[in-house]
Amino acid sequence: MTLSPEEWTAIVLSLKVAFLATLMCLPIATGLAWVLTHRNFWGKSALNSLIHMPLVLPPVVTGYLLLLAFGKKGIFGAFFEHYFGLVFSFRWTGAALAAAIMALPLTVQAIRVSMGAVDRRLEGAAATLGASPFKVFATITLPLAAPGLLAGTMITYVKALGEFGATITFVASIPGETQTLALSIYGLLQTPDGDAEALRLTFLSMALAFLALLASELLTKRLNRSVLGES
Amino acid sequence: MIEVSLKKKRKNFDLNVEIKLQNGVTALFGSSGSGKSTLLNLVAGLETPDAGRLSIGGIVLYDKDAAIDIPVHRRRIGYVFQDSLLFPHLSVRGNLLYGFRQGAMEFNTVTEFLGVANLLDRRPATLSGGERQRVAIGRALLSAPQLLLMDEPLASLDMDRKREIFPYIEQLQGRFNIPVIYVSHSVEEVSRLATHVVVLSNGHVSNESNRFDRTSVLTGKAFSFDETYGLTTLKHPAGNISLAGHLPISNIPLRIVVRATDVTLALTPPQNISARTMLKGIISKCEVDGSPTAIIHVKLAGGEDLAAALTRKAMDELELKEGKPLWCLLKSVSIDERWIASA
Numbered sequence: 001m002t003l004s005p006e007e008w009t010a011i012v013l014s015l016k017v018a019f020l021a022t023l024m025c026l027p028i029a030t031g032l033a034w035v036l037t038h039r040n041f042w043g044k045s046a047l048n049s050l051i052h053m054p055l056v057l058p059p060v061v062t063g064y065l066l067l068l069a070f071g072k073k074g075i076f077g078a079f080f081e082h083y084f085g086l087v088f089s090f091r092w093t094g095a096a097l098a099a100a101i102m103a104l105p106l107t108v109q110a111i112r113v114s115m116g117a118v119d120r121r122l123e124g125a126a127a128t129l130g131a132s133p134f135k136v137f138a139t140i141t142l143p144l145a146a147p148g149l150l151a152g153t154m155i156t157y158v159k160a161l162g163e164f165g166a167t168i169t170f171v172a173s174i175p176g177e178t179q180t181l182a183l184s185i186y187g188l189l190q191t192p193d194g195d196a197e198a199l200r201l202t203f204l205s206m207a208l209a210f211l212a213l214l215a216s217e218l219l220t221k222r223l224n225r226s227v228l229g230e231s
Numbered sequence: 232m233i234e235v236s237l238k239k240k241r242k243n244f245d246l247n248v249e250i251k252l253q254n255g256v257t258a259l260f261g262s263s264g265s266g267k268s269t270l271l272n273l274v275a276g277l278e279t280p281d282a283g284r285l286s287i288g289g290i291v292l293y294d295k296d297a298a299i300d301i302p303v304h305r306r307r308i309g310y311v312f313q314d315s316l317l318f319p320h321l322s323v324r325g326n327l328l329y330g331f332r333q334g335a336m337e338f339n340t341v342t343e344f345l346g347v348a349n350l351l352d353r354r355p356a357t358l359s360g361g362e363r364q365r366v367a368i369g370r371a372l373l374s375a376p377q378l379l380l381m382d383e384p385l386a387s388l389d390m391d392r393k394r395e396i397f398p399y400i401e402q403l404q405g406r407f408n409i410p411v412i413y414v415s416h417s418v419e420e421v422s423r424l425a426t427h428v429v430v431l432s433n434g435h436v437s438n439e440s441n442r443f444d445r446t447s448v449l450t451g452k453a454f455s456f457d458e459t460y461g462l463t464t465l466k467h468p469a470g471n472i473s474l475a476g477h478l479p480i481s482n483i484p485l486r487i488v489v490r491a492t493d494v495t496l497a498l499t500p501p502q503n504i505s506a507r508t509m510l511k512g513i514i515s516k517c518e519v520d521g522s523p524t525a526i527i528h529v530k531l532a533g534g535e536d537l538a539a540a541l542t543r544k545a546m547d548e549l550e551l552k553e554g555k556p557l558w559c560l561l562k563s564v565s566i567d568e569r570w571i572a573s574a
Binding site: 119122124129131 | 275276277302303304305306307308309310312316318319320329330332370371374
């Protein structure tokens, strides 16, 4: 099976978008997971609900909200454009942003579960040995939560590969810029005689998702061995 | 000198402790739920007190009124937990070096002392309970603490493992000279290890049980054994100490633990009495509170202290006061091998 240049573009773009989405999502999700597992504060439930919003909102709503906030005239959009020269709307970076936001609840959840399972007393022990809160986080919490981090990374990546609703609303479906695999399939289904091509891409995206999940499974096994000395 | 004056409200009791600790090993003794571990956590900074003050050697670590609360990682207080809490993702070496601070202690000295030098590349999961606890002690020592907290370090170990670890803890004080607070509810551990005993009950320092749990440590060398009666005699500067049982005759000093309630005092060497041990000394302090009992501290010839518990009435009738010379009588049968350790 050979791929047409358009198909290649869509695949490469999908991978690129998913990669950037993961890069954006992971540190934020890690920080949020840490806050949710390690701190008690007023409004924690509200924060938790807010994080989970993209999971329950219709994706089109999330996409529209993104457009309002990160569009050229949105407050964040204007801010990033003015200070960093970064434009999100109708760009592939915007597709990544949409995917990152959509994946955030799942990523936070995955990291949170394994961070919550880290024995807090180990962190206390590290502190008595002179480790600053940051050192404790970097040398105890993070390594012990590594399986969850890896799971979180994979979930973000796979989720971002397939993100559709929020993406098409926020950045539309521009070939070569924002038209990822999922968006291409949708576009083809709207075209007469596009069915066969759509099916090809469907198989392709299944293969991609499957490979990512398989890689995650193998990595998790290796990680458990090396982190916890389990065999 | 460690000054502790801390308050903390808990669900089942209010902790309110005021103690001054000298160097040496202070045993925190008390039943479970008496607040021992809470107190250690407050001292380490792992929990925050509601009020009070804490200072070590004049340096204030916590003072509610002055709004001082030095965070855990800057307190330099080592902590050995009941269940070791070794970092599972690090090797033994990684654990030992985690908090390493350039200090009086050499890495090799500590690992050899604790017999863990051959375990350095192992993972904690592959260690026995005793090995794990030795690594935990080493890890704490190598962080060069100014105070070492030990929370029932032997409680999770079986008898054989306890025997394995005990000598290390016993020698800790002599080798590294760090003040230790040792939490335990084993009378044997407390009496063998501790130079001071603080008894906690319901979150308070309890004088009542303190009096009855008060023990003194005497050091002597076994020099003869009486086959007929099965008695070993120990040489002590204040007089010979007679003990039931056969102890190896050697030059290694032995420590025996004497409960204050097992000591009888006499102003003149008594005749016709069953007690086989008479030690000469001078009263250094009479401790009385409102209760019927008093503790008389006697400085024995040779310099060791012996505490005797008796009624305030007996104290007054014998006119016991500081500086008075007297004899301390011990019943040989009140000291069995549980109370003897090599020094």
